[in-house]
Amino acid sequence: MSLEISNESGPENPVASAARWLDTPSAILRRPWAGYVARALLTFMFWASGLAKLLDMDAGLAEMRHFGLEPAMLFYVATVAVQLGGSLLVILNRWTWLGAGALAVFTLLTIPIAHNFWAMEEPLKTLQFHVAMEHITVVGGLLVAIYASTPRKGAAA
16 A cells, blocks of 8 residues: 555545645636626625615615715715725726725714714614724725735736
């Protein structure tokens, strides 16, 4: 009985078979369409919200008024523009720093406006605290998108 591992690939070589399975996610992520899918998923909460507001303007305006944002129409238009415009820039990987930066600032501004847990009573206080922490995590993801889209000095041409 030999303990030698063969370099041959095929069903008789479990090491080679496992290596191919481990390479599969990397190979998929190198496909041109994978970046678009990843960036669309990253921005989903923004473009879905922007489309919902666009399709139901009355609800969008009511949301602005609920949070005391007046004039509601100005905040509605600005919100939809940032959510859809920022998402589009990120998804298309064009001026990603601007789109992701605008979405990050927007997300941070929602914390004191809509998720001010420090001024709430339990159990809403804990719920809104966790939502605020999730928002900070989303900002981190947007910063990673900016970092990943930035060309590096010395990168292969």
